[in-house]
Amino acid sequence: MNVLLPVIWLVDVVWAYRKRFEQLAARFGVLFPHLDERQQRLLMGAEARILGHGGIRAVARAAGASETTVRKGADELEAGEAPLGQVRRPGGGRKKAADLDAGLRPALLALVEPDMRGDPMPPLRWTTKSTRNLAGELTRQGHKVSADTVGDLLREEGFSLQANSKTVEGKQHPDRDAQFRYINEQAKDHIDAGDPVVSVDSKKKELVGQYKNEGREWQPMGDPVQVKTHDFLDREGPGKAIPYGIYDIAANAGWVSVGTDHDTAAFAVASIRRWWHGAGQGDYPRARRLLINADAGGSNGYRTRAWKTELAALAAEPGLEITVSHLPPGHRNGTGLSTDCSVPRSTARFTTPADVAAYLDTYSTEPPDKIKPAC
Numbered sequence: 001m002n003v004l005l006p007v008i009w010l011v012d013v014v015w016a017y018r019k020r021f022e023q024l025a026a027r028f029g030v031l032f033p034h035l036d037e038r039q040q041r042l043l044m045g046a047e048a049r050i051l052g053h054g055g056i057r058a059v060a061r062a063a064g065a066s067e068t069t070v071r072k073g074a075d076e077l078e079a080g081e082a083p084l085g086q087v088r089r090p091g092g093g094r095k096k097a098a099d100l101d102a103g104l105r106p107a108l109l110a111l112v113e114p115d116m117r118g119d120p121m122p123p124l125r126w127t128t129k130s131t132r133n134l135a136g137e138l139t140r141q142g143h144k145v146s147a148d149t150v151g152d153l154l155r156e157e158g159f160s161l162q163a164n165s166k167t168v169e170g171k172q173h174p175d176r177d178a179q180f181r182y183i184n185e186q187a188k189d190h191i192d193a194g195d196p197v198v199s200v201d202s203k204k205k206e207l208v209g210q211y212k213n214e215g216r217e218w219q220p221m222g223d224p225v226q227v228k229t230h231d232f233l234d235r236e237g238p239g240k241a242i243p244y245g246i247y248d249i250a251a252n253a254g255w256v257s258v259g260t261d262h263d264t265a266a267f268a269v270a271s272i273r274r275w276w277h278g279a280g281q282g283d284y285p286r287a288r289r290l291l292i293n294a295d296a297g298g299s300n301g302y303r304t305r306a307w308k309t310e311l312a313a314l315a316a317e318p319g320l321e322i323t324v325s326h327l328p329p330g331h332r333n334g335t336g337l338s339t340d341c342s343v344p345r346s347t348a349r350f351t352t353p354a355d356v357a358a359y360l361d362t363y364s365t366e367p368p369d370k371i372k373p374a375c
Contacts, residue, residue: 020051024062032063040065045073097149104143108153111137113184176328183325186291191250195289196280200272202263202298203243203256244271244299251283254356267361268299269310274359276318289321302326 024047032040044063048055048070056074060067098105111134131147131154138145187197210227242259244267255278257271272292280287294300300307302324315322 021058021062024059028063041069041073042077043073044070045075045077048074049077097145098153101143101145104138104145105153105157107138107141107143108134108150109157112154112159179328183293183327186323186325187249187293190289190291193289194284195287195291196251196284197249197291197293198272198275198280199247199249199293200268200300201245201295202268202300203245205263206241206243208239208241242267244268246272246275248280248283252355253279253283255279256356256358257361258358259361261363263299265299265304265306265310268307269314270361270363271359273314273317274361276314276320278359279357281318287320289323292322292324294324294326296326296329300324 028044031043035043040063044059044065048059051058056067056070059065060070063070131150135145135147135150138150190197210225212227239260242261242263244257244259244263246255246257248254255271255275257267257274259267259271261267276290280290292300296302311322311324314320
C-alpha cells in the first residue's frame, strides 16, 4: 500500500497540471482577441508569477507564445512600470518604407513628373499611371514597395486620384506621349544651362466696367454691387482687357501684358519682348537661348505666319536663339496666371502664387495684312 502512494500522488499532480493547463488555454483564448500586445504580455506574466517555478514555460505552452515574451511581461510587472497608453513604445514597430529606402520617394516622383496633367501650378496634381503599375516599375528598379504604399506617398506629395475628363478633341497622334517627353527634356536642358523657359498663353478677355461677373464677395446684406443688365461693349467706355500671360518656369515669376485692342501675333510677341527687356534680360544676363512653350492655336498658333515673322524679328534684336515648342492639340497650356472672377469687371485683378509684373499695353495691334509663305 505504501508503494502505491507515490504513484497516486504523481497521477494527481499530472491531472492537476493538465486541468490548470486547460484552464489557462481557455482563458487566453477568450481574452486575447480583446487585448493588445502589451496587455496580453502582462496577463501572461501575471499568470506565470502565480504559478511560481515552471510557470513561464507552462504559460508559454498554454498561450502558444514564446517564453521570452512571457518572461518580459513578468519583468514589466516586477518593475512596476506605469501604463504607456499605447501598444508600442515610442519609435517601436515597423518603419515606413520611405524611411527605410531614402531613394524611394525621388524615384516615384521621377516616374510621375513627365506624365502630370492639368494646371502646372499646385495645389492639385494628378497622374495617369495606376499605383499598381508604379509599384511594379519601382520594384523593377530595386525599390520593393506595394501599391498601397505608392498611393500613400502620392497623397503626401499632393497628388489626388481623379476620374477621366472629356477634354481631348480630335484624333490622337500615336506619338503624343513622345511629344510631351521631348518638350520636357528640352525644358530641362535649357534650365540646366541657365537659359530661360517660358510658358505663354492669352487669357480670357474681359469687358472693363460695371458688367456682370461670376462669383460673390462680401457686401452689406441687401446691398449688392449694381451692374449693367446687358454685357454689350460700351464704345464710349474703358473698352476691354486682353491679358497675355508669360510664366518663367525656373524663376516661378509671371508677367502679364494687358492689351486694349486686338489679340494678334504682334501683341503676343510684343508681350514677350517687354518681358525680356523688363525682367528676362536681367534675370538671365548670359542667356543664349529662349524656349517658349505655347498651345497650338490663337495668336501664338503654329500655323500663324505673323507669329513666326514677329518672333524672327525679336530673335534678331538681342541675338537670342528662340525655340518654340507647340503643345499637341487638346492640351491646356497653363501659365500659372488667372483672372479673379469673384469681383466686378471694373475691378478685375490677377491672382497667382508667383510674383507677377503687369504692363498696360495701349498700342494699336490691328490684324496685319496676309503674309505670304516664303516659298
